[in-house]
Amino acid sequence: MTISVATKKEKKEFFKTIIKRAEKKRNPFSIMFELTYRCNFRCPHCYIQGSHKDKKELNTKKIFSILDQLKDMEVYNIGFTGGEPLIREDIFDILSYGNRCGFKFDILSNGYLIDERIADRLGEVNVNKVDITFNAITPQVFDQITQIKGSFKRVKKAIDILKEKGIQTAIKSTCMQINKDEITEVSRFARNLGILYTIDGEILPCRNGCATWVNRYSIDSREYEDLRRKVYPEMFRDEGKRVKTKSRRRRDRMFYCGVGITSFSIDPYGKMNFCLEIDYPRCNILSEGVKTCWEKLKKEVDRLNKTKDFVCRDCDLLKDCGWCPGRSFIETGSFNNCSEYFRKRALERSKEERYG
Amino acid sequence: MDEKRVLKKSPQVVSRKIEGEVILIPLYKSSDDLSYIYTLNETAVNAWELIDGKKRLGQIKEELMKTYNISDEKLAKQLDGLIKDLKSIKAIV
Numbered sequence: 001m002t003i004s005v006a007t008k009k010e011k012k013e014f015f016k017t018i019i020k021r022a023e024k025k026r027n028p029f030s031i032m033f034e035l036t037y038r039c040n041f042r043c044p045h046c047y048i049q050g051s052h053k054d055k056k057e058l059n060t061k062k063i064f065s066i067l068d069q070l071k072d073m074e075v076y077n078i079g080f081t082g083g084e085p086l087i088r089e090d091i092f093d094i095l096s097y098g099n100r101c102g103f104k105f106d107i108l109s110n111g112y113l114i115d116e117r118i119a120d121r122l123g124e125v126n127v128n129k130v131d132i133t134f135n136a137i138t139p140q141v142f143d144q145i146t147q148i149k150g151s152f153k154r155v156k157k158a159i160d161i162l163k164e165k166g167i168q169t170a171i172k173s174t175c176m177q178i179n180k181d182e183i184t185e186v187s188r189f190a191r192n193l194g195i196l197y198t199i200d201g202e203i204l205p206c207r208n209g210c211a212t213w214v215n216r217y218s219i220d221s222r223e224y225e226d227l228r229r230k231v232y233p234e235m236f237r238d239e240g241k242r243v244k245t246k247s248r249r250r251r252d253r254m255f256y257c258g259v260g261i262t263s264f265s266i267d268p269y270g271k272m273n274f275c276l277e278i279d280y281p282r283c284n285i286l287s288e289g290v291k292t293c294w295e296k297l298k299k300e301v302d303r304l305n306k307t308k309d310f311v312c313r314d315c316d317l318l319k320d321c322g323w324c325p326g327r328s329f330i331e332t333g334s335f336n337n338c339s340e341y342f343r344k345r346a347l348e349r350s351k352e353e354r355y356g
Numbered sequence: 357m358d359e360k361r362v363l364k365k366s367p368q369v370v371s372r373k374i375e376g377e378v379i380l381i382p383l384y385k386s387s388d389d390l391s392y393i394y395t396l397n398e399t400a401v402n403a404w405e406l407i408d409g410k411k412r413l414g415q416i417k418e419e420l421m422k423t424y425n426i427s428d429e430k431l432a433k434q435l436d437g438l439i440k441d442l443k444s445i446k447a448i449v
């Protein structure tokens with residue numbers, strides 16, 4: 001027998017192995033927790049609009065109980081999001097409890113409420129990373145998107161404060177018609193600060209299916225590709241041509257993300273959903289517990305994956321198509337429908353492929 | 357090994373079981389924290405669980421001897437190593 005003690009292991013390698021084990025056993029590892037739908041910004045493109053809203057958000061005690069269950073199920077990562085999670089009066093009770101449970105957690109915030117004091121408290125509760133939405137580099141465009149005057153100044157200051165206090169911070173933007181000319185400048189801002197920056201080329205439709213912003217403000221795939229080249233030049237540098245990321249789409253199953261494998265999401269009322277994008281299947285954690293809901297959710301994913309007449313199965317565009325069954329559900333009420341939006345993008349992409 | 361010594365877990369570190377591994381998680385930020393993780397093997401977990409702020413080291417050793425077929429001397433040496441390691445990562449006080 002050897003009491004081989006506390007072995008120092010390289011974190012990245014260690015978690016690669018652990019995640020593989022979790023995937024194999026379909027144990028939840030990384031989940032999202034929406035703490036509230038309340039928000040102090042009014043971004044018109046926000047997908048939260050049209051979400052189911054129950055009368056009461058989960059109270060502190062119920063959230064603690066859910067965290068206990070997540071701990072027992074060996075969940076490791078939690079992304080606390082909203083709405084704006086920092087708007088909750090008990091947010092630091094929740095984060096502190098999460099820390100004591102031993103979760104590694106990120107906060108997804110709009111940054112508006114982060115001042116010196118809040119940043120200190122985030123440090124005290126050992127937040128892993130603060131992820132801030134930062135959609136523009138000029139106050140005019142930024143405030144136009146948030147619809148809150150002075151928001152740019154406050155959020156930029158928040159980023160500076162977090163950086164100064166050594167709290168890991170990342171920023172992200174959704175690329176839209178309204179801010180596409182500022183994205184490169186935002187990425188420069190992030191680089192200068194030495195913080196991570198990610199962009200997203202898609203505006204999500206609201207959960208009630210309303211896609212006004214999607215239709216009116218989306219950029220096309222060529223525009224997005226150009227932005228990617230500017231934002232992540234190192235990804236393209238060596239290739240001399242576009243880097244084609246390998247498609248994860250499959251013909252034998254609908255879902256190709258981690259839903260029902262290692263991930264799910266919880267809404268502010270204690271309902272378990274596939275992910276943040278949709279209000280489905282709304283398994284009731286309060287009456288059934290996290291574990292039972294997870295089993296039900298997995299079954300539902302399996303059922304959908306076996307859909308006989310899966311609409312994409314014989315489609316030539318499949319490998320170029322970024323369609324997601326959740327999005328189909330929001331837009332059409334069914335998981336198994338082709339999407340005009342994604343078909344258009346897939347066609348653009350496949351043409352670019354062929355003609356460079 | 358000071359058999360009379362009583363060890364206490366630091367409130368700054370928790371242990372968690374994730375996918376068959378027991379890891380020690382610091383509740384504070386440390387420079388090491390970003391790149392490394394500490395894991396306990398099965399026997400170290402048993403010793404870790406016996407550390408409760410009440411039991412003397414001698415008692416912990418006796419308990420372990422009931423489970424594992426190992427000489428008193430060898431176990432004392434290994435426990436010493438464990439304690440040193442746990443102290444270095446501030447897991448015990």
Ligand code: SF4
Nearest residue numbers: 312315318321323338
């Ligand atoms: S174009 Fe339509 S049918 Fe083809 S892969 Fe995309 S969503 Fe599926």
